[in-house]
Amino acid sequence: MGTNPKGKILMFVDDVYEDLELWYPKLRLEEEGYAVLIAGTEKGRVYKGKNGYPCTSDIAIATVLSEEYDGLVIPGGFAPDKLRRDPGVLSLTKEFWNAGKLVAHICHGGWITISAGIMRGTQCTSTPGIKDDIINSGAEWVDQPVVMYKNMISSRRPSDLPYFCRAMISFLANTGKITTALKN
Numbered sequence: 001m002g003t004n005p006k007g008k009i010l011m012f013v014d015d016v017y018e019d020l021e022l023w024y025p026k027l028r029l030e031e032e033g034y035a036v037l038i039a040g041t042e043k044g045r046v047y048k049g050k051n052g053y054p055c056t057s058d059i060a061i062a063t064v065l066s067e068e069y070d071g072l073v074i075p076g077g078f079a080p081d082k083l084r085r086d087p088g089v090l091s092l093t094k095e096f097w098n099a100g101k102l103v104a105h106i107c108h109g110g111w112i113t114i115s116a117g118i119m120r121g122t123q124c125t126s127t128p129g130i131k132d133d134i135i136n137s138g139a140e141w142v143d144q145p146v147v148m149y150k151n152m153i154s155s156r157r158p159s160d161l162p163y164f165c166r167a168m169i170s171f172l173a174n175t176g177k178i179t180t181a182l183k184n
Contacts (some may be wrong), residue, residue, distance in 0.1 A: 076107025
């Protein structure tokens with residue numbers, strides 16, 4: 001990554017996060033030169049993924065200033081169900097969305113965007129398990145590996161991670177579009 005990253009990306013974490021949906025995007029974004037900071041309820045706390053992989057938070061959610069970041073990535077698993085009860089998580093998510101910064105969610109991560117009140121009128125995807133929640137929030141649910149709507153990028157599951165990461169990298173590089181290859 002070096003001393004001059006391309007930008008800073010924030011990721012949320014809590015216990016029972018989906019291991020691949022946190023680590024794969026984190027490492028891909030770091031490979032592209034972005035600094036990726038993990039925010040949990042406490043700085044320095046170790047959180048356990050669904051498959052037991054540990055993740056130590058770099059920063060406490062309560063101390064995050066959205067203006068210091070270029071984007072937000074929300075991994076799935078069951079962590080989003082707990083995180084969406086935190087007013088700080090919801091406020092930050094809304095701030096990223098309103099500022100036109102990247103808001104990326106995968107699998108159950110859409111629960112946070114729903115609770116943040118930013119879904120009405122959007123188009124996205126998620127795990128089919130929260131399809132009804134997405135629709136009931138006023139969004140159009142689409143069954144595709146990746147969906148990009150304005151500054152929101154969404155995917156369904158771990159097998160969609162290559163599409164999800166390419167879309168985020170494309171967005172962050174200011175292309176603002178996803179090629180046909182990303183949609184298939």
